Amino acid sequence: MSKLIEFTLTEALEGLEKGEFTARELTQTHLDAIGAAAPLNAFITDTSERALSMADASDERRKKGEAGLIEGAPIAVKDLFCTVGARTAAASNILGEFDPPYESTITANLWKEGGVMIGKVNMDEFAMGSSNEHSRYGPVVSPWRRDGKNDKLVPGGSSGGSAAAVSADLCLGAPGTDTGGSIRQPAAFTGIVGVKPTYGLCSRFGVVAFASSLDHPGPLAKTVEDSAILLRSMAGHDKNDSTSLDVEIPDYAAAVGRSVKGLKVGVPAEYQVDGMPDEIRDLWNQGVEWLKEAGAECVDVSLPHTKYALPAYYIVAPAEASSNLARYDGMRYGARVEKDGLVPTYEATRGEGFGAEVQRRVLIGTYVLSAGYYDAYYLKAQKVRQRILQDFRDTFENVDVLLTPATPSAAFGFGERDADPIQMYLNDIFTVTANLAGVPAISVPAGLDNQGLPLGLQLIAPALGEETMFAAAGALEKAANFSAKPKRWWESA
Amino acid sequence: MSEPRYLIPGATGDWEVVLGLEVHAQVLSTAKLFSGASTDFGAQPNSQVALLDAGLPGTLPVINRKCVEQAIRTGLGLKAQINEWSRFDRKNYFYPDLPLGYQISQFAHPIVGEGEIDVEVEEGEWIKVGIERLHLEQDAGKSIHDLDPASTYVDLNRAGVALMEIVSKPHMRSPAAAAAFVRTLREILRSLGTCGGDMEKGQMRADVNVSVCKPGQYEKFRETDDFSHLGTRCELKNLNSMRFIQQAIEYEARRQIEIIEDGGKVDQETRLFDTVKGETRSMRSKEEAHDYRYFPDPDLLPLVLDPAWIKEIQESLPELPNEKRERFEKDYGLSAYDAAVLTSDTDRGRYYEAVVETGADPKLAANWVNNELYGRLNKEDVDIADSPVSAAQIGGVIKLITDGTISSKAAKDVFEILWEKGGDPAEIVEREGLKQVSDTGELEAIVDKIIAENPEQAEQVKEKPKAMGWFVGQVMKASGGKANPQAVNEILRKKLGL
Numbered sequence: 003m004s005k006l007i008e009f010t011l012t013e014a015l016e017g018l019e020k021g022e023f024t025a026r027e028l029t030q031t032h033l034d035a036i037g038a039a040a041p042l043n044a045f046i047t048d049t050s051e052r053a054l055s056m057a058d059a060s061d062e063r064r065k066k067g068e069a070g071l072i073e074g075a076p077i078a079v080k081d082l083f084c085t086v087g088a089r090t091a092a093a094s095n096i097l098g099e100f101d102p103p104y105e106s107t108i109t110a111n112l113w114k115e116g117g118v119m120i121g122k123v124n125m126d127e128f129a130m131g132s133s134n135e136h137s138r139y140g141p142v143v144s145p146w147r148r149d150g151k152n153d154k155l156v157p158g159g160s161s162g163g164s165a166a167a168v169s170a171d172l173c174l175g176a177p178g179t180d181t182g183g184s185i186r187q188p189a190a191f192t193g194i195v196g197v198k199p200t201y202g203l204c205s206r207f208g209v210v211a212f213a214s215s216l217d218h219p220g221p222l223a224k225t226v227e228d229s230a231i232l233l234r235s236m237a238g239h240d241k242n243d244s245t246s247l248d249v250e251i252p253d254y255a256a257a258v259g260r261s262v263k264g265l266k267v268g269v270p271a272e273y274q275v276d277g278m279p280d281e282i283r284d285l286w287n288q289g290v291e292w293l294k295e296a297g298a299e300c301v302d303v304s305l306p307h308t309k310y311a312l313p314a315y316y317i318v319a320p321a322e323a324s325s326n327l328a329r330y331d332g333m334r335y336g337a338r339v340e341k342d343g344l345v346p347t348y349e350a351t352r353g354e355g356f357g358a359e360v361q362r363r364v365l366i367g368t369y370v371l372s373a374g375y376y377d378a379y380y381l382k383a384q385k386v387r388q389r390i391l392q393d394f395r396d397t398f399e400n401v402d403v404l405l406t407p408a409t410p411s412a413a414f415g416f417g418e419r420d421a422d423p424i425q426m427y428l429n430d431i432f433t434v435t436a437n438l439a440g441v442p443a444i445s446v447p448a449g450l451d452n453q454g455l456p457l458g459l460q461l462i463a464p465a466l467g468e469e470t471m472f473a474a475a476g477a478l479e480k481a482a483n484f485s486a487k488p489k490r491w492w493e494s495a
Numbered sequence: 496m497s498e499p500r501y502l503i504p505g506a507t508g509d510w511e512v513v514l515g516l517e518v519h520a521q522v523l524s525t526a527k528l529f530s531g532a533s534t535d536f537g538a539q540p541n542s543q544v545a546l547l548d549a550g551l552p553g554t555l556p557v558i559n560r561k562c563v564e565q566a567i568r569t570g571l572g573l574k575a576q577i578n579e580w581s582r583f584d585r586k587n588y589f590y591p592d593l594p595l596g597y598q599i600s601q602f603a604h605p606i607v608g609e610g611e612i613d614v615e616v617e618e619g620e621w622i623k624v625g626i627e628r629l630h631l632e633q634d635a636g637k638s639i640h641d642l643d644p645a646s647t648y649v650d651l652n653r654a655g656v657a658l659m660e661i662v663s664k665p666h667m668r669s670p671a672a673a674a675a676f677v678r679t680l681r682e683i684l685r686s687l688g689t690c691g692g693d694m695e696k697g698q699m700r701a702d703v704n705v706s707v708c709k710p711g712q713y714e715k716f717r718e719t720d721d722f723s724h725l726g727t728r729c730e731l732k733n734l735n736s737m738r739f740i741q742q743a744i745e746y747e748a749r750r751q752i753e754i755i756e757d758g759g760k761v762d763q764e765t766r767l768f769d770t771v772k773g774e775t776r777s778m779r780s781k782e783e784a785h786d787y788r789y790f791p792d793p794d795l796l797p798l799v800l801d802p803a804w805i806k807e808i809q810e811s812l813p814e815l816p817n818e819k820r821e822r823f824e825k826d827y828g829l830s831a832y833d834a835a836v837l838t839s840d841t842d843r844g845r846y847y848e849a850v851v852e853t854g855a856d857p858k859l860a861a862n863w864v865n866n867e868l869y870g871r872l873n874k875e876d877v878d879i880a881d882s883p884v885s886a887a888q889i890g891g892v893i894k895l896i897t898d899g900t901i902s903s904k905a906a907k908d909v910f911e912i913l914w915e916k917g918g919d920p921a922e923i924v925e926r927e928g929l930k931q932v933s934d935t936g937e938l939e940a941i942v943d944k945i946i947a948e949n950p951e952q953a954e955q956v957k958e959k960p961k962a963m964g965w966f967v968g969q970v971m972k973a974s975g976g977k978a979n980p981q982a983v984n985e986i987l988r989k990k991l992g993l
Contacts, residue, residue: 084552206555213793244800334594371587
């Protein structure tokens with residue numbers, strides 16, 4: 003029975019359809035695996051009872067021939083998505099035991115397509131972080147270890163719990179959110195696929211906001227095809243989100259096997275950064291070769307404003323966050339630290355409720371929006387953002403997709419990057435550009451470094467170019483033939 | 496367009512006051528600006544609160560199209576520029592009645608730009624007041640401090656209700672002008688159906704910017720648009736009646752003059768008006784002013800208006816008070832005063848036109864509505880909407896006067912009965928025997944009898960024709976007050992040989 007958890011989503015859906023096993027069996031197996039994976043600290047809210055009843059309902063639907071796109075598939079939900087009746091705290095103390103009376107559009111869509119909520123997973127507090135070390139529930143431990151070593155590694159962040167859960171075969175897919183790389187970076191660190199779709203394709207309603215103009219819900223999955231199926235199940239117009247796009251959602255999975263013959267792939271010079279490990283450079287070159295062998299044409303391109311993306315991102319994102327997080331004041335829900343008077347109560351509630359990284363970003367955001375600094379920081383950053391978008395537009399006049407590394411390094415150890423926030427922020431250097439421009443991007447596992455840790459390659463496509471992106475990602479996946487799995491050390495831990 | 500000067504005498508000579516207003520008008524809409532929750536007044540506290548209004552995580556604003564339409568309609572009514580591209584910003588500050596921690600407002604790019612309205616300050620004294628802008632924003636909730644000595648209660652029913660903030664230019668120069676501006680604005684909004692205008696229910700409130708200067712400075716400001724010609728201003732917050740607006744300005748202007756004349760400097764600050772003491776007091780200084788950290792709301796797309804929609808709204812615009820006043824003067828031959836009074840209130844104008852529609856004489860109808868009806872409504876403190884006497888009934892009374900059936904005096908009796916008991920005017924006249932006698936034969940008989948009984952007076956009146964009044968009185972008395980005075984006059988003149 004334990005074989006069941008090794009299935010990909012696509013394989014599991016086939017097995018369910020053929021009647022080889024039921025959604026209940028599939029769900030129970032995953033719950034058992036989750037039970038054995040406590041050392042990873044990925045799952046933080048137990049919804050096993052609901053999972054089993056959702057699985058039974060799913061089996062009923064399948065019997066009646068009413069199966070949805072992901073009928074019966076166990077899905078792990080990032081703590082950022084509001085789920086009725088299941089604590090939603092964004093991994094922050096300030097939300098206390100908040101139990102939302104409404105469901106996020108993303109999870110509602112997944113349940114409508116037959117998804118089974120297997121549990122809620124850990125993350126960096128308010129999705130701020132690249133290592134999942136900043137959480138009220140404690141850090142997530144990556145399922146991966148360096149060859150022959152037992153050091154704990156980070157799974158990446160902020161969707162670290164989601165990535166660990168998918169990578170360790172604890173679920174068949176997980177909706178995450180990506181504000182500066184929070185889906186793609188942990189996917190790359192854990193040898194799985196992560197998709198950040200076009201801005202507006204996946205609704206933000208019911209997703210605890212970090213930075214509204216940069217927050218992108220999207221799937222983490224075991225394969226490119228799985229991620230395509232999940233994206234189709236999640237996406238769609240939502241009248242509750244004013245920035246939601248009213249477009250038809252195509253069958254992305256159909257694009258995955260599509261030939262890339264004649265596809266023009268751009269290789270941007272600016273993603274060649276100082277201090278990048280050789281093995282990442284080599285893997286990138288390997289990716290170019292793979293795509294060429296598959297019939298694509300690879301050309302060098304330039305996106306001149308790329309180097310300004312990270313500083314611009316670390317102005318815009320904290321600015322929006324400082325305002326988005328103002329509602330956590332202890333007045334109506336969540337945790338309150340009662341003091342004598344209003345301002346002391348605010349200060350104590352927010353001082354104790356928010357972790358250090360969140361406080362740092364609220365402070366940065368408040369600063370850059372302040373009178374006298376707004377023009378120099380926020381306004382300038384918005385102008386940079388326009389230039390970055392224009393870079394992409396210009397480049398996509400000539401090429402269909404861009405190929406870049408997903409991260410500047412493989413996963414690192416606990417505490418290794420904690421001392422200097424700037425070092426931590428540099429993790430996002432290849433991923434933030436797509437958030438600033440709102441264009442879709444995917445991280446595909448492509449190889450292992452010399453210590454046996456996964457490395458990913460990233461494909462970036464023009465807005466609403468998901469099908470082209472999935473086609474190229476499919477070709478890359480096939481050529482890389484990445485089949486490494488973490489050793490299941492936690493089961494004996 | 497001239498304005499009587501409002502001068503405040505000081506120790507160093509006369510001073511003038513310069514006033515600019517920011518009026519917050521609640522948009523007439525059944526739902527809030529971004530949440531869809533109801534806007535009904537007087538509901539149980541916290542019963543009209545959508546998820547967004549309570550600032551729950553992950554909830555998002557979605558613009559209410561009706562509120563946008565109302566803002567456009569208002570802008571058109573103010574003859575103002577409608578901006579086809581506008582944007583919502585966040586105004587950030589912490590307060591328990593502001594659940595999101597920011598107010599969604601339009602700071603840099605309002606939906607409506609410059610406009611102008613005509614305001615009648617005193618009878619026949621008109622001024623033009625420039626409109627700087629109109630923008631849409633959310634109201635906050637209500638903090639209730641007096642329910643409990645140790646706690647503050649918060650009611651979020653108002654949180655998220657749509658407001659239009661209408662900002663005037665500093666074109667008013669007396670407390671009366673400021674009040675007249677608010678009154679005119681209210682009438683325009685009510686005619687447009689974009690705001691209820693009830694200040695007691697908080698549907699309208701005003702912030703007034705007050706500064707003082709020496710005569711001549713204001714003219715320099717108007718020529719150059721350079722504010723340095725004017726004095727330092729203070730903003731008086733949240734005035735919710737015409738009376739308070741005027742009182743607060745009067746107090747504040749004197750306070751500023753005293754400071755300057757004592758050699759001091761007026762500090763730019765926000766002040767509150769204490770309605771009990773009749774004084775303004777400092778709320779926060781410029782240094783203490785919040786840094787609102789405005790920035791574009793990333794949850795909302797810019798508001799882009801289709802010109803065809805604006806045109807459609809323009810075409811559906813009702814007649815505005817000033818247009819109506821001019822039409823009343825022209826079409827009904829009314830005096831400027833009567834026309835202004837009748838159009839000072841939408842309901843009064845509507846009532847008047849309903850009277851005229853019954854075929855009543857327009858001038859008489861104006862007298863009856865403005866004097867008889869309103870005299871009584873005001874005395875009894877009844878709103879015109881609840882008037883016991885209908886427009887059709889007043890029209891009926893006027894017709895009975897003009898066709899000679901009743902005298903003006905009897906008409907007042909009919910009105911009295913209509914007010915108390917209702918009924919049909921003609922039937923009342925019949926039942927109560929109020930019909931005046933116009934029958935020449937009947938009247939001639941009375942006249943002949945009186946002349947015959949008073950030969951001396953009949954002789955004297957030939958010398959002194961003014962004394963005929965005595966005869967009219969006698970005839971009226973003899974007829975029991977029912978004789979038609981006009982007919983009596985004619986017959987007397989003939990019989991007395993005048």
